[in-house]
Amino acid sequence: MYEEFLEDIAQTNRLREVNTYLKLIAGTGAILLCLLSSSYLPPLFIALVLSGAILFLARIDAKTYGELFLVPFTFAVMSVAVIILLSGGGEVYWSWSPLPWLSLSLTSESINEGFFVFCRVIGGMSALIFIALTTPMTDLFVVMRQCRVPEVVLDLAMMIYRSIFMIMDQLVQIYQAQVMRLGYGSFRESIQSFSTLCGAVFIGSWSAGEDLIHAMDARCYEGKFAVLGETRPIEMLPLMTVALFLGLSSLVVFLARDLTLLGGGP
Amino acid sequence: MSSIILEARDIRYHYPRGMEAIRGISFHIRRGEKIAIVGPNGAGKSTLLLLFNGMIRPDEGMMLFDNEPLRYDKASLRTLRKRVGFVLQNPDRQIIAPTVFQDVAFGPVNLGYSESEVKHAVEGALRYVGLEGFERRPPHQLSGGEKKRVAIAGVLSMDPDVLIIDEPTSGLDPSGSEDIMELLDELNSQGKTIIISTHDIELAYPWADRAILLLKGKILQEDVPDVAFGSPDCVRKAHLSMPTLLELYFELQKRGFFLPERKPRTVLDMLNVIDRAFRNRPCYTEPGSIMVFNVDSGGFKTFESWLQEHPDLPVGAMGTRAKQLARDHQIHMDFTYGVIDKCILKALLGENSAIVTTESMVRRVSERVEAFGKENDLFIDVSFFDASTT
Numbered sequence: 001m002y003e004e005f006l007e008d009i010a011q012t013n014r015l016r017e018v019n020t021y022l023k024l025i026a027g028t029g030a031i032l033l034c035l036l037s038s039s040y041l042p043p044l045f046i047a048l049v050l051s052g053a054i055l056f057l058a059r060i061d062a063k064t065y066g067e068l069f070l071v072p073f074t075f076a077v078m079s080v081a082v083i084i085l086l087s088g089g090g091e092v093y094w095s096w097s098p099l100p101w102l103s104l105s106l107t108s109e110s111i112n113e114g115f116f117v118f119c120r121v122i123g124g125m126s127a128l129i130f131i132a133l134t135t136p137m138t139d140l141f142v143v144m145r146q147c148r149v150p151e152v153v154l155d156l157a158m159m160i161y162r163s164i165f166m167i168m169d170q171l172v173q174i175y176q177a178q179v180m181r182l183g184y185g186s187f188r189e190s191i192q193s194f195s196t197l198c199g200a201v202f203i204g205s206w207s208a209g210e211d212l213i214h215a216m217d218a219r220c221y222e223g224k225f226a227v228l229g230e231t232r233p234i235e236m237l238p239l240m241t242v243a244l245f246l247g248l249s250s251l252v253v254f255l256a257r258d259l260t261l262l263g264g265g266p
Numbered sequence: 267m268s269s270i271i272l273e274a275r276d277i278r279y280h281y282p283r284g285m286e287a288i289r290g291i292s293f294h295i296r297r298g299e300k301i302a303i304v305g306p307n308g309a310g311k312s313t314l315l316l317l318f319n320g321m322i323r324p325d326e327g328m329m330l331f332d333n334e335p336l337r338y339d340k341a342s343l344r345t346l347r348k349r350v351g352f353v354l355q356n357p358d359r360q361i362i363a364p365t366v367f368q369d370v371a372f373g374p375v376n377l378g379y380s381e382s383e384v385k386h387a388v389e390g391a392l393r394y395v396g397l398e399g400f401e402r403r404p405p406h407q408l409s410g411g412e413k414k415r416v417a418i419a420g421v422l423s424m425d426p427d428v429l430i431i432d433e434p435t436s437g438l439d440p441s442g443s444e445d446i447m448e449l450l451d452e453l454n455s456q457g458k459t460i461i462i463s464t465h466d467i468e469l470a471y472p473w474a475d476r477a478i479l480l481l482k483g484k485i486l487q488e489d490v491p492d493v494a495f496g497s498p499d500c501v502r503k504a505h506l507s508m509p510t511l512l513e514l515y516f517e518l519q520k521r522g523f524f525l526p527e528r529k530p531r532t533v534l535d536m537l538n539v540i541d542r543a544f545r546n547r548p549c550y551t552e553p554g555s556i557m558v559f560n561v562d563s564g565g566f567k568t569f570e571s572w573l574q575e576h577p578d579l580p581v582g583a584m585g586t587r588a589k590q591l592a593r594d595h596q597i598h599m600d601f602t603y604g605v606i607d608k609c610i611l612k613a614l615l616g617e618n619s620a621i622v623t624t625e626s627m628v629r630r631v632s633e634r635v636e637a638f639g640k641e642n643d644l645f646i647d648v649s650f651f652d653a654s655t656t
Contacts, residue, residue: 011404138365138404161364165406169358211359218321218352219373219420220344225363 005165006068010136013058019234020139023131026050026242030127033249040116041256043123046249050126058134068129076121084114112260137161142231155225163208170204171197270333271297271428271459272318272350277327279313287313288324289483295461297427300454302470302491303463305480306505311463312355314480315430318461319350348377351426355433357413358405366392366408366416367401373424391423395449396586411442418449428459435466444603445586447473452585455626471495471509472531479504492529511536518543534607537614538642554613555647556635561591562625565653570595572651573620582609584623584631592622606634613646620651 010016015023030050034043054060089109097103141161144154174197178184183193273294280286287310295301305311316322317329320336320343329336331346354360363369370391374384392398395415405413414434421429434450435443447469454460464470470477470491477494479487487493487500492512495501501508508516511530519525523543530536557579559569573579582601583589592599599622601608609619621631632648639645 007404008407011407136404138402141364158364158368159362162362162405165404166358169406208359211354211356212362214321215354215360215362216372218319218347218354220347220376220424221372222344222376222378224375225372 005168006132007136009060009064010133011138013060013134015053015058015134016136016139017232018134018238019232020135020143021231022234022238022242023135024143026245027127027131027135029242029246030130030249031124033246033253034120034123034127037120037123037253037256039253039256039259040119040261041259042249042253043119045252046123047119047126049245049249050130054126054130054133060133065129065133068133069125072121072125076118076125080114080118080121083117084110086110087113108262112262115261139231146231151225158225159212163205163212166208167201167205171201174200174204269297270294271331272461273330273333274317275328275330277317277324277329279317279322279324281313287483288317290327291483291485292327293478293485293488295428295459297459298454298457299459300450300473300475301459301461302474302477303461303480304465304467304470304477304494304504304506305463305486306465309480309504310483311480312432313483315352315432315461315463318428318430319347319352321352348373348424349426350428350430351421351424353414353417353421353429353431353434355436357410357417360417360420361405361413364404365401366397366403366405369405369416370419370423372420377424387423387425388419391419393587394422394453395419396590398590410437411439411445414438414442414446415449418446422453426458428461429453431460431462433464434462435464435469441602443469448584448603449586452627455630465506467495467501467506468509471512479506481505492531496529515539532604532607534610534638537611552616553644553646554616554618555649556609556613556631557618557620557649557651558628558631559620559622559651560625560628561588561622563653565651566591566595568653569622569651570597573597576618576620580609580612580617580619582606582619582621584621585627588623588627597622606631610635610638610646 030046034046037043051065054065055062084106085104087110088105088107090112091108093106093108095103095105138161141154141158144157178193178197182189184190274291276290276292277288278286278290279288291314303311303314313322317324320329320338323338331350336342336346361369363372367388370388371384374387379387388401389398392400395418397412397415397419400408400412400416405416408416418429418431429450431450434446438446443466450460450462451473462470462474472491474491476489477487477491478485479494479500481504486504487497491509495506495509496512496516498508511532514536515525515530518539525539526542528535530539573581580600581592581597582605583592583597583599584605589599589602600619605621605623609621612619623631628650635646635648
């Protein structure tokens with residue numbers, strides 16, 4: 001199978017051995033700071049630092065990271081364009097009213113606002129991707145368990161996690177088999193093939209579910225599932241790094257509270 | 267002979283609305299035996315295996331474990347399944363949990379072991395199958411052979427008396443298959459009864475103590491492998507082929523060569539047969555000697571430096587843990603399976619060799635070499651590496 005999952009990258013990243021809580025605190029802390037910030041600069045700072053951490057500390061391949069970022073990036077660009085064109089205020093640089101009830105304009109305020117939102121998105125996304133790339137799901141299960149997530153939910157989550165990869169595997173195999181026999185040649189055929197693909201995978205996962213029950217029964221299943229390992233100990237260096245990062249970011253948030261791209265108070 | 271652990275008395279089973287899968291089977295399995303259930307696809311092998319640990323219940327007849335009829339209430343089934351471990355053919359279907367540790371711990375946790383006991387059981391099982399350090403890996407990242415090992419470890423962690431393995435080598439590469447078969451040998455030498463189903467006759471032939479040939483839900487033949495696989499009629503009926511070595515033996519016999527009574531099970535045996543057929547002494551040269559190093563006795567450093575003094579010495583590693591250690595110490599291994607035989611072959615050529623192995627397997631080496639020597643009237647020296655004297 002040649003699909004690479006985010007999870008697989010996370011399993012092998014260089015920050016894997018760092019305590020899960022530290023990574024989560026760094027990530028969620030960064031998101032919160034992005035939301036608290038009233039200026040465009042702190043989110044950019046956070047994005048820069050976290051991207052550096054992802055590329056140089058976790059040693060994630062730059063191309064992979066770029067590709068990951070591309071989707072939210074294009075989405076952000078499109079939404080920000082709308083914000084800039086629709087909102088107003090401040091000095092007007094350009095405006096156009098194609099319809100009586102619709103006017104598009106570029107003003108200093110709208111550019112400020114748009115750029116601010118854009119930076120926030122970038123900062124938040126880098127924090128989210130940081131968590132996704134450095135903390136595999138298996139480690140999150142441990143944290144969820146320690147945070148008293150109900151056992152039923154956790155057991156289900158773990159079984160789903162395991163099944164995703166199996167079903168994905170099946171999906172890819174059936175899809176390849178279809179392609180090899182020219183299954184997606186025309187539009188009609190594509191629809192036909194896709195429906196059989198869905199059917200086959202559904203039946204496959206159904207029987208996998210039955211096998212799962214058998215497998216669990218054969219190993220004396222009695223309603224217990226969630227044994228988990230421990231989290232890694234908190235080490236001094238990562239702790240200091242995270243504290244430094246969050247401290248510095250807070251400082252930037254505080255110092256840059258009145259800063260806007262084109263000047264002029266909010 | 268030792269006591270009977272599993273017994274079937276005229277069992278019949280048919281799937282709901284399906285045809286009869288098992289049509290009157292009786293046999294018994296003794297403690298510590300290695301059994302291969304062989305048959306073509308759809309012969310009922312898997313169904314038969316499922317009857318052993320009570321996953322399905324026979325329509326007629328009786329299954330006995332430890333001379334007691336199986337009972338199918340929940341509590342008895344649990345006890346049974348703890349003692350009769352079952353490894354499914356497809357490890358993907360057997361591995362349930364998101365990490366290796368959790369999966370291997372599944373059985374012990376459900377048996378109500380304490381946390382430290384669970385940890386101990388899991389560590390032991392993983393060490394046994396040579397997967398130390400894989401605890402936190404998710405199963406979908408493992409190779410086929412590693413998955414199979416995880417599946418076996420998941421059952422081993424419950425410390426069963428009987429180990430049932432459906433198609434242990436399906437989907438594995440040849441060296442992976444040999445590794446698994448050796449692991450099964452190792453487990454067997456620890457006293458576990460092992461039952462496998464397979465249609466790989468070449469693999470089952472040298473390995474099994476007894477083979478059961480299954481065809482259309484009935485036992486076609488049940489005997490030691492060279493008899494079970496030795497009848498061309500049976501083998502053809504069962505849609506199987508005769509093991510190459512056995513076929514070669516019969517062909518030589520047909521050509522009027524005088525051959526020893528015992529059928530060859532390995533290349534070494536075969537070589538012996540050929541040597542005898544041509545009425546030669548098995549070797550002209552003085553046989554070489556075999557040095558055995560027990561990794562549990564310590565002194566790996568000394569052994570390494572001793573190896574450096576003997577650079578061209580072929581080295582074999584036997585047992586999962588020994589192989590692991592040898593790999594860790596970057597010792598070049600010339601043989602990793604069929605090690606004893608290969609070293610005897612070397613000795614017959616007048617060359618020396620060394621075997622790295624674990625405590626439990628040391629005795630096997632001297633026994634095998636001695637037995638071979640007695641049979642062929644020659645002496646191969648087996649010495650044990652002692653770190654303190656060398």
